Each structure stands twice: as structure tokens, then as C-alpha cells.
Amino acid sequence: MATTAAPAPIGTHAGASYGHGEPTGIWSWLTTVDHKRIGTLYLWTALTFFLVGGIEALIMRMQLMGPNGQLVSAEVFNQLFTMHGTTMVFLAIMPLSAAFFNYLIPLQIGARDVAFPRLNAFSYWVYLFGGIFMTVPIFFSAAPNAGWFGYAPLTTMQFSGGLNIDFWVIGLQILGISSLAAAFNFITTIINMRAPGMTLMRMPIFTWMSFVVQFLLILAFPAITVALVFLLFDRFFGTQFYELAAGADPLLWQHLFWVFGHPEVYILILPAFGLASEILPTFSKKPLFGYNVMVYSGIMIGFLGFGVWAHHMFAVGMGATADTIFAMATLLIGIPTGVKIFNWIATMWGGQLRFVTAMKFAVAMVALFTIGGISGVMHASPPTDLQQTDTYFIVAHFHYVLFGGSIMGIMGGIYFYFPKMTGRYLSEKLGSLHFWFFFIGMNVTFFPMHYSGMLGMPRRIYTYDAGQGWDQFNWWSTIGTILMFVGAIFFIINFFKSRKAGAIAPNDAWGAGTLEWSIPSPPPDYNFAQLPVVTSRYPLWDLKHPEMTADIAHSAPDEMTITDSHAVPMHEETEYKTAKELGIPMPFPTIKPLFAALFLVVMFSGLIFIHVGMFALAMTITIGGAALFVGTLYGWLTSPLE
Amino acid sequence: MKRTPRRRLASALVVAAAGLTLAACGQEYPNSTFLHNSEINTDIIALWDRILFMGTLVFIVVEALLIFTIFRFRAKPGAPMPKQVHGNHTLEIVWTLIPVLILIPIAVPTVKTIFKTQAPAVSDALQVEVYGHQWWWEFRYPEYGVTTANELYLPAGRTVNFTLRTVDVIHSFWAPGLAGKRDLISNKTNHMWYTPDAKLVESAFNGFCTEYCGESHANMRFRVFTTTPENFESWAAHQNGPAALSPGAMAAQAAADSATVRAVSRASVVPAPAPAPAPTMNAGYVFPADKLPAHTVPKTPIPARITFDDNLLAQGDASRGHDLMTNLANLGKAPCMTCHVIRGEMALITDAQATGPSLTHFGSRHTFGGGLFPTNASNLARWVKNAQIMKPGTTMNTFGIGEYSPLMKGNVTAGLSDAEIADIVAYLLSLK
Secondary structure, three states, X not given: OOOOOOOOXXXXXXXXXXXXXXXXXXXXXXXXXXXXXXXXXXXXXXXXXXXXXXXXXXXXXXXXOOOOOOOOOHHHHHHHHHHHHHHHHHHHHHHHHHHHHHHHHHHHHOOOOOOOHHHHHHHHHHHHHHHHHHHHHHHHOOOOOOOOOOOOOOOOOOOOOOOHHHHHHHHHHHHHHHHHHHHHHHXXXXXXOOOOOOOHHHOOXXXXXXXXXXXHHHHHHHHHHXXXXXXXXXXXXXXXXXXXXXXXXXXXXXXXXXXXXXXXXHHHHHHHHHHHHHHHHHHHOOOOOOHHHHHHHHHHHHHHHHHOHHHHHHHHOOOHHHHHHXXXXXXXXXXXXXXXXXXXXXXXXXXXXXXXXXXXXXHHHHHHHHHHHHHHHXXXXXXXXXXXXXXXXXXXXXXXXXXXXXXXXXXXXXXXXXXXXXXXXOOHHHHHHHHHHHHHHHHHHHHHHHHHHHOOOEOOOOOOOOOOOOHHHHHHHHHHHHHHHHHHHHHHHXXXXXXXXXXXXXXXXOOOOOHHHHOOOOOOOOOOOOOEEOOOOOHHHXXXXXXXXXXXXXXXXXXXXXXXXXXXXXXXXXXXXXHHHHOOOOOOOOOHHHHHHHHHHHXXXXXXXXXXXXXXXXXXXXXXXXXXXXXXXXXHHHOOOO | OOOOHHHHHHHHHHHHHHHHHHHHHHXXXXXXXXXXXXXXXXXXXXXXXXXXXXHHHHHHHHHHHHHHHHHHOEOOOOOOOOOOOOOOHHHHHHHHHHHHHHHHHHHHHHHHHHHHHOOOOOOOOEEEEXXXXXXXXXXXXXXXXXXXXXXXXXXXXXXEEEEEEEOOOXXXXXXXXXXXXXXXXXXXXXXXXXXXXXXXXXXXXXXXXXXXXXXXXXXXXXXXXXXXXXXXXXXXXXXXXXXXXXXXXXXXXXXXXXXXXXXXXXXXXXXXXXXXXXXXOOXXXXXXHHHOOHXXXXXXXXXXXXXXXXXXXXXXXXXHHHHHHHOHHHOOXXXXXXXXXXXXXXXXXXXXXXXXXXXXXXXXXXXXXXXXXXXXXXXXXXXXXXXXXXXXXXXXXXXXXXXXEOOOXXXXXXXXXXXXXXXXXXXXXXXX
16 A cells, blocks of 8 residues: 555654555555554444434424424334344444444554455445435335344235335345454454564553454344345245245244344444543543453353243243243343442543543443433333333333443443544534533433333324324434534534544543554554564553552563564554555555455345346346356455565 | 542433433423332332332442542552452452342342233233234224224223234334233233223323334334223214214114214314205213314324315215215226225225225224324325325325326326315214
8 A cells, every 4th residue: 555655754743644655545444454544434334324314313303393293104104113123233323332442452453554465454344335224214214113133024025015024124134244254364364464462462452442343243143144144045936934824933033133132232332332432541541440350241242142042022921930030140140240330430440531532422422321221121021021011111121221322331431432543532512512512412302202101102103193292202302302403403514524623632541551643644554663572451541641550460471472573562653654664564455355345245236136026137136246256356365465 | 529521421321321311200200110100010110119229229329439449449650560369259258249239129020020021911811912013003892893903991990811812013002101011922822911000090101012013013003992881882872883874873863863972073174065964863971072182193294295175075975985985887997895894885895905094983982093183184085095105115005196106106197186175074074
């Protein structure tokens, strides 16, 4: 990547994105294999989908603002709530987390890139094309309409004959490929590419939580992949996994889906926990309280997350024994989660708290996730869940978890890492407005839903009758959604303005302790000119504030781990040189991952034509796409990496 | 201390939450899940109260601690570097045990309640079979030979054992005012029981489908009427009988010559089409229309695009309607009996084959269309004319000549004129 450009002046700070002698322009983005650029692409794309999902939510809230609303039809509303859920889970929150995995994991562990840079680009392009594939049908009122959970038998041809479900089942299958490829990549990266001396228990806590999430991904996605393959074959090739006439048990789908679906919740929340765990210590001027316990509780949450799936199914009649087992397992998750909350508070306790926007979001995450956790216990108990499941109480609960937890944590992460990514700070003034509108709007939207739910309002209804006692709560929920939208507008303004005109950020924008802050903002394409040798959990504090890490164990770097000739003692890097000048081999940019992803999506999308009666065309597209995909892979595998 | 904006906000939020809670207690919330109307719900509420108490405790402690921390430890200019604390094993063990101590008093009654509520129902329970259809409810009382739709009658004080099945996709049966829900799973039979409290001798509840089941999921509603055991027996005995105008009913009418007519007030019906052969037979108990609570009377808007001259309804003739619906010669334009059953009339299909609700005692129901509309001539005429506009996705035919049918994606050519619809409406309403 550094082959074409003139070297930037050494020792100056450009302060603008990607200005360090690296090529810019569309082509450089399409061919990039730089984890930071891929992270940036993830961020932009995921924020766009977040806005799309938000607009879907706003339309739904306008419809439900009063009884017997007539803004949209039943069919459109059903597509909206299906796509809102699917978009927010698979196209917004997961990729927002992926943006941070991509951008931060190599920086935090002191690596020059991920283990498989081209596979990384492939993951992104599959996500982008898969996301477009799923989203575009909504503009033709042909979007998926059976809920993000897609329960059989509603999704079978017998009950959903149109193309709607085809887009959903194929789209999710495509997105699964993206997530799995990325997960293997990050696991390999974290295990193999840590800086000398960075033992597992010295990894930054965000990397740790990401590490746990990658395992959740590779263990959870196969379950939904199987479920989706069954459905896909039922719909296209006449198998009978979910066909009622053939005696299918629809609970097969529910079990497979939730074996994936519950760990998915932790896939969505653990990265936000990781981000908050980076932000809180930094702005408390204190290390994370109980690092070990934070790591173990994250692992514990991930582990227990696989044993609780059937708590989504207490109403299906599994019997008292199964209900009991899953209820108890669910309650157990409250323990490591509670520990995390106490540890975050203890991190702040006795500190010198600085309430920049990132810190506000992180503290709000702790406060709001607590509420979501408490209401979670309320339906962990099957008898009470029978009055709560599939009502607005559940909608309130998981929005406190996913908006209050995931989104607040991720927004904190964006304010925290924006200076690293762009070399400029986001505006604190606009950030504060963004935060308060989000925080207040979020509560005004979702808190009343606890009431509407317990007062009998079912979920996923496009309308409700007057005089049911729900009107005032729904009115408030809609007002809150509008407030959140105002917040989102402040964020968009802030994002675009600060990219060009924000205050210049130095290497260490906030006084944090981990490796990513020891290199320039934005980092050069090779990240670290010289790989630092790490002797504790907070290498940058070791360097700049040794008094802050005096109490924790430092070990002399293990000689055996230092095999890289570039490894030098912990230091800060301020010079901008090109990779070429430094003699660092960089992977070649290549368009092949993009084409591989495109042909993969083409291959899958050919199936759609089977259901419009064009079998020959379908086969041509599918087989043609497959052939091109394999051909591109061949070219990819036979071209040198660097 | 100065009141900062944040502090004002915090107190505003507390006031708002308290206000919401008070509002929830003070006003009437007809579908509330906090009504002690069955022993099952009383158990659920007891469990809820305990969890809510624990949850509120945790909420107050954690949020108070958090708020205290963010105010107390705000950065002060020139303050020294804080003491660097990396952890504290004792503290961490303590707050690992705190959740354990909170969860045990939740877990123990949870398990007890699970086994209590999921035990088999008492053997003398009333048996009710619930069948889910896209998008309406069928209720069968096997002991009484009754099949009805969207309106469930239960005797107060007697345990009812629901057998839950679906003919298509998954649904969920829920009357929040009485107890929790249970899913109706395709190819599977579920059970649930509860006992409506003996005090509920004249109560009405709303019920909902709570498992997303397709386009009109929101329109799959039902009513539960609880009454005295005597009234229930009266209702069931009548519902078991044949339709009012059928040959069987004529005979029954002749037999019951001096029977007391239980006139049922039907305020919502448009002034009476009084058809000549209207039988005066002993109508069974029906939940009195004037006692219907407001929340059980649907206020679903009628789509303006279905036009019907309501003056025609006064001329509707039930016997002509009877002929239209049940005479094989009219099957081409009014194929009602290919989906519906009217007991005592020409039977093209069996009860089990019926894809539409039984119409045998249609006129005795307060609502129709999956609980969407009050039963009156005006609503019913529009429904027969073009149900697909009134309820998205319904498979009920569009019958009005010239009407657009979203299902067929075209205009109806062989259908019914408005006058014929008025006749059918008159007949349907006579099916008390």
C-alpha cells in the first residue's frame, strides 16, 4: 500500500485521516486489506444500517403512537419489525462490534495486522453485500416478514409462499459466513500475534471480551446455519424438516434458533462490556478493578450462555423439569453479570472521574444494563414469564440490554476511539447533546414499555384497540423515539464535522494505558514501527506513569516469546515513515476478496429465481456465481500476500 | 449544594417513574396481569411481588452506589493521582455471593410454583379445546358438544383445563386478566389449566394471540366471559342445539311452545329486520350486551372504501338469506357452506374440515372477525361484502359484486348484490 505515495514529512502530525503517504481514493478502499481501513468500512456501513433500522423503528412507533393507527398496513408493519430486529442484530450491532474488533485487536495486542488480512476484507464485503441483499426488498414491500426469529412453520412455503422469507433465509446464511470467517481470523490473531511479553492475562480487557465473543460466534453460528439449511432446502428443494404434513415438530427450529440466539445476546453485549471496561479506568485514572474477575466473569457469561436457550421457550410447554433446569441456569448468569457491575463501580470508586462524552456513555451503560439485567431475572422465572413473554415487557427488557447496554457501550467506544481513528476529537458539546438525547429518549421510549407489557399489550402487533389501558404508555414511547432521533442527528453532525474540523488529538488522546495509544493517531498502515515488549497489563502507564502500575506484578519479558527482531522495550512512536522506508513488508492491496464475496452472494441470490419460476436462469446464476467464486478463490490463493 | 442540571434530571426521572407507577395503580387497566382472578395468577403475582421486591432492592442499591460514585469522585482540579487499586479479593468474593443470596429466595419459590402450576388439572375440570387458526380462535367443549368461535364462556369457580392445538402455524393463548399464556404448537398438543375465581359471576376479559402468526396476528383476539355455573349450563345447552331456522330448530320450537323467551338485549344491532319465519325458541344464556365492559367492545375502524347502503339492511329477509346460504343452487355465488358449518343445515363439510368459524349460533356472539368488530348488521354487511379489506390476510372471500379482492388480485364478478348481502346479514343475525 505504501508503494505509490510520496513519504509524508517525518515527525509532523498530519492530523487527518489516512494522510500518511498511503493512497486514498475509492480504489484504495475497495482493495484494502488493512485491518484499520476494514474496521473503518465496518463502522460506516454499520452506522448506516443502524440509521436504517432506526428509521424502521420510528415508523413503527408512529403507527403505535395511538390506538388503531393507520400509517402503515399490517403487511408493511410486519416487514418493518422483522427488518428492524434483523437489521439491528446482524447489520448494526454485530458489525459495529466488528468495526472495533478489526480496528482495535491488532493495535491492542501490538500486531501489524490480523492473521489473514485478505480473509478480513472478504468478511467485510460479504457483510456489505449480504446486508444489501436483505435490505433492498423493503423498498419493494417484499422484505422478510416472519420476525427476526423466523419461527417454523410460518416460514415454510405452505404459510409464506412469497419471496420475503427467501431473502431472509439466504441473507442470514450469507451473513453467517462473514461472521465465521472473521471469528476464525480474530482467534488466530489473538492467539498468535500478541506482542512479546503480552501473556493472555495481560491482554487489554476489550481484546479479552472480543476473544470470548469469537468463540461464541464459532460455536453458536453452526446451530443457526443448520436450522437455515433445513429451511432453505425445504423451501427450494422439497425436503420436509419443517413441513407439518410430513409430521414435523416445529420446536426443532426453536431449539436450533435459540441455541444460536441466546449466545447471540452475549455476542452483542460482551464487546460493549469490553469497551466500557477500557473507558471507565481511563477516565477514573485508575486501573480496572479486579481484572482477573472481569476476564473470568466474561468467560463464565459466554459459557453459561450456551445452557439457557430454552428460557425463550417457557410458553411452549416443555414440562416442569425442563423449565426448572433452564430457569436455574438463567438465574446463574446473574452472578457473573452482577460481579461485573460491582467491579465497574469499584473501578470508579476513589478515582478522579472525568465526564467526557465517552465516559458518560460508559456510565450510562452500567446504569441501564443493570435495569435490563433486573427485568431479565423477572422472566427467568417461568411462572412469571408466562405473563411476560411476547409482551412489551420483553421489548422493554431487551432494549435496556441492547440499547442501554450494547449501543451505549459502543457509542462510548466511538467517542473514545474516534481520535485514534481520525486524529481528531469528536466535539464534546455536540457529544453531550447526543448523549443526553439518547439517554433521556431511551428511557422515555423503553421504560413505559414495562408498563404496557405488564398491562397486557402483546408484542409484534401492528395495531391495538382503543380503551385497553395502553394509550398513554405508547404515546410516551413514541415521544422517546423522536428524542433519540434528535440525538442521532447531533451524532451525525458531530461525526461529519469533527472528521474534518475536530480538535487535533495526540497519540495518547485520553491518558489510557494500553498499546494502541502509544502510536500516532491515526496509526500508520504498519501500526508499530517497532514491536514493543510488554511487561504488564498497562504498558503505556508503565512508560508514562510508572506510579500507576507500581502495585501490580511486572515480569521480565519471557526470552522465549521474543523472536521478532523488531521487538524493543516499550516506547511511544511519533514518527511517520512509510512501511517501505522502514522495510516492513505489507500485504498487497487486492480486489479479489471483494469479487469473491460478490460472487458468493451472486451464487446464493440465484436461488431466488427458482421461486419466480425461472429455473434455468436460477441455475445459470447459481452455478455461474459458484464457478466465478471458485475461480476468484483460486486467483486469491495463488497470488502472493506481500 | 447547587442543583446541577443532572441532579434536576435525576429527580425528574424518579418523579416520572413514581408517577407512572401510581398511574398504573390508580386507573383502570382492563388487561392488567396483576388481577387476582385465578389461583394460578395469584401464585404468579406472589412470585412477581417477591422478584420485584428483590429487583427494586438491587436497583436502588446499585444505582444509588453508582450515582454516589459519580458525584463523590468527580475530578477536582489539582487533585492528586488517585490511589491505584487493582482489586480486592475479599470484596469480590462478597459481591459474588450477594447475587447468590438474592437469587436463592427467587429460585426456591420459582421451582415450587413451576411444579404446582404444571401439575395435571383436577379430574372434574371443565374440558375446553382451543384451536388456533390464522387468525381466529375456535373453542370446543367436548363434554357439551359445543363448537364456537372467538368467545369463550367459563363457569366461575370451576377449574378449566385447556387442550391447546393449532391447525396451522404456532399461536399463543393468553387472557392476561385471568392467567398466563401457553403456545399452540403445530403437530403437538399442549395443556394449561386455571380456575376463574368464584366471584367472577359476570365478568368479561380480552384475550390475545401472543405468538406472531402472520399478517393479522394483531387481529387474532378473543373474549372470555365468566358467569355462574347455571348460566353456563344454559349457554352450553343452547349452543349445543341446531341453528334457529333449521328443520331441527323448527321442531324444537314447536316442542317448546310455552317456553319463556329469554330476550337478549342487543343494543348494537341496527333496528330489526324482523323476518317472517323468525323462531321464538328458548334462547340460552348470553352475556348481557349492556353489561359488556367498554374494553371488550371493539372499536376497530371500518375501512371507508367499503360502501354499503345501510337502508337496505331494514329490508333484509332472513329466509331469503337462509336460501342463499344453504341452497345448493346458490353455491356458485355464495359458497359459504364450503368453509362454515351451520348445524342442522346442509352439511358440505364436517366440523373438523371447517376452515371458517361455526356459524350455528353466530347471532349470539358479541363480536366477529377474530374479535375485531361488534356484531351488528352494518358491520356484518361490510364484512360479507369485502372481508379482506376489513381484516388483512383473511381467507374469507370477497362477495360483493364488483369489489376488489386483494387475495384474488381482481374484482369479484360472480358475487352478491347489496340486497342479497342484506338478506344474508338478516339470516346470520337470526342465528341466536
